[in-house]
Amino acid sequence: MATVNLDRVSKVYSNGHIGVAEASFDIADGELLVLVGPSGCGKTTLLRMIAGLESISSGTLSIDGRVVNDVSPKDRDIAMVFQNYALYPHMTVAENLAFGLRLRGKSKTEIDRRVLEAAKQLELEQRLGSLPAALSGGQRQRVALGRALVREPKVFLLDEPLSNLDAKLRLSMRVEIARLHRQLGATMIYVTHDQVEAMTLGQRIVVLNGGEIQQIDTPMRLYDKPANLFVAGFLGSPAMNLLCGTLRHGHGWQLDTTQGEVPLGPLDAQTPELLAWIDREVVIGVRPEDLRPTSETNASLHAVLEVTEPVGNEIFLNLRRGEQSLVSRVPPGALPETGSVMHFELALDRLHVFDPLSGARIA
Template sequence: MAKVRFDGVRKVYPNGHVGVAGASFEVADGELLVLVGPSGCGKSTLLRMVAGLEAISDGTLAIGERVVNDVAPKDRDIAMVFQSYALYPHMSVRENLAFGLKLRGQPRATVDARVTEAAAMLELEAVLDRKPGQLSGGQRQRVALGRALVRQPQVFLLDEPLSNLDAKLRAGMRVEIARLHRQLGTTMIYVTHDQIEAMTLGQRIVVLRDGEIQQIDAPMALYERPANLFVATFLGSPSMNVLRGDLVRHGRLWQFETSDDLRLRFGEAGLPDAWDGRTVDIGIRPEHLVPVGTAEATLAPVVEVVEPVGSEVFVNLRLGPHALVARLPPDRVPVVGETLGLFVPAGQVHVFDATTGERLLR
């Protein structure tokens, strides 16, 4: 096991495109860290630089105490699991698991012992003599994991390993990977564009956009205190509701006002006097739109679409020109066309600068 340290790591391509702009952070020894962001944000580029598959333009990358900028991939003591299973179709599961060890000249007894151990850990004993074409998608993904596992590397790199699986298999494999990490205690760097995978797997998450790190923190810290509007809207499903308007002071009280006369009272928020009249974006999580009676309602939107999903109901709402989504319990399903009274707790409103997107206030 080993920590991984990025110190001002940059990737600039020959055409001038900056794939990664000065990444500086550390993956702790034994940590499962997730790199997440939309396509093209630089997350896979970072992973490939750790693997040695992508040259580093500037900065230093260390695995353990060794700087590996110029170390060949085979000498970095890492193992990588790709989006495609990349299994040898003519080999059995046993042969696929053993192949990398045999290439490295490991003794037969060592190969057999590690293959047996990995197969037991991943529940593959019953299919060791089958070919990949005879396996389900989940089984093939476990074989790909097992092939990395038998190497016993210092660092595991996982590049969107669940993207080819259906929703049920993805959920099952997330549990498998989390269980494996707890059992092995090995350093893992996991790349995904799926924010649910990121939130459920990562001990910490690195959120990237256009090659730049937006925020690094524990999953719930990112969700509850996003550093900017991008992080706020990227994490969470359904996404955070966002409204643009002005902060206006009324005596000791503050109010959010839009050009179409939407009003949202903050109460005594303790905001600086200089913010009076400041244009901001406010964010409200769908679960913080709380249904109440007419007298207590802060907002009164009209129900447009109702999406029951079992344990909860997503309600798409229209408030003048504004579209909102509320996450409600399933005990009272609203009716399309109904006016729904909603209350927004002042402490659950996020405020962002309208120009920079930076967080101003929870």
Template sequence: MARVQLDNLRKVYPNGHVGVAGASFEVGDGELLVLVGPSGCGKTTLLRMIAGLETISSGTLRIGERVVNDVAPKDRDIAMVFQSYALYPHMSVAENLAFALKLRGMDRAAIAARVAEAARVLELDGLLQRKPGQLSGGQRQRVALGRALVRQPQVFLLDEPLSNLDAKLRAGMRVEIARLHQRLGATMVYVTHDQIEAMTLGQRIVVMKDGEVQQIDTPMALYERPANLFVATFLGSPAMNVLRGRLQREGGWTLELADGTRLPLPADAGLDAAWHGRELQVGVRPEHLLRADEGDAGAFAAFVDVVEPVGSEVYVNLRLGEQALVARLPPGDVPVPGGTLHLRASPAHLHAFDPEDGRALMRG
């Protein structure tokens, strides 16, 4: 396996559109790194630049110790798994797995050994004589992974490989990909728009927006200490609650919302006296809105709009003045829609963001 180094990699199209703006990071040898972001953020373009399917406008790309900016895709020693399975429908599973190796002129015994090993690792042993049309979606995705696996490349590139599967199959295949990575110790770059996939698979995550890298860190570091408002609201389901208002300090900190509603903030939230009168966006995740009793310090009353019990927890959709909130509560004493619920924000988990550029002023 090998590390992948990106040094100020840019992609600018002939019409002037910047697809990727100066991406710089390293994928460690044996690391599974995830590129995540909304559609059009540049994540797939960046993956295709690593693969050699998109030309690099400027910057340097290294795989191992080689600069590969102008190296043909077939000579980069990478294997790519696409969003579509791209299997040959007239070939059996075994023939699909062996096809790239035959093109390389590898001898039959070596091909048979690699196909048998990939089939064993991916539990395809009993399916080798079937055609793709006789397979389920999950089985076809495993064949697509196996076709990359038999090549034994330095780097695996995976472009939204699970997006065509239903929710149950996606969850199962996430586990299989994680197990495969642990078993092989392979260098993998994985693209997805699904933040659940990113959080559960990635050892590190690169969050992208509008062609720019927003933040790179481990999943929990991104979740707990987002660098800006975009990262904070993109990762996490339900999304972080964000309230915009003006900080007031009259016997205690409050956030005065646009409609005049005042949200009490905990006294130990880490707010500096210099912030008095400043406009801020204050974020708190649904699980950090805690039930409180009327009269408790920092407690506020919110109108209960919709209650969503999902078994192990309950999502409560609330309104505080004109501001919508979501609280994630344990099951049990479920509040009634149309009533009032008293809550307080966990002081250790408040985030403050600049209302102009969204950068984090206070993180968790």
């Protein structure tokens, strides 16, 4: 396998549009790194630049210490798995798996060995003689993975490979890709817009927006310590609740909002960072699981229950506080009555505070 290094890699189109702005990060040998973000954020463009399918406007891209900015895709020793499978419909599974190896002049013995190994790893031995039209969506995606696998490349690039599958197949293929990565110890770069895929597959995640890197970290660090409002709102389902108001400090901390005061307790551990923000506008972020129902009427926050969503192992309470929508995640149990006023406490040790202008994390 190989390392991949990006040093201020950018893509600027002829009309001046910046597709990727000075992306810099390293991918370790054997790491599975995920590029995630909304549509148009630059993640696929960045992957295509690594593959050599898109030119690099500036910066340096290296694979295993070798600068590959001007190296053709076929000479970069990478293999790419596309969203649409890109299988040859007139070829059998075995022929699809072997096609790239034949183009590279591999011997029949070597081709047969690699095809059989990949078929076993992907549980396709019984379908080697089948045409793609006879396969399920999951089997076709496994063939696409197998075609990359037989190449034995330095780096695997996967461009939203599961987006055409239904929810059940996506789950099983996520497990399959994670298992393959552990088994192969391969260097993989995976592009998705699905935060669940990103959180469950990535050893590290690169969050992009508008062509710019917002944060790079492990999945749980991103969830627990988002660097800015974009990351806080993008990662997490349901999304983080955001309370806007003026930070006050009297007998404890409070947030003055247009819907009323929200007591924030002592916040002792965070006081040093927040002292400079007294009497200034801030945004307080609260994850749905940290907005906790209570029977106490003098609780931190009150809201009207609009919609209840029981999903089996948990319940989502969709709430209205004045003009603001909130969501609370609670364990399964008796469902509250729609339209009732509910009382909530905030998990004060798990609050997130942001600058409303720059979006940057304060504490």
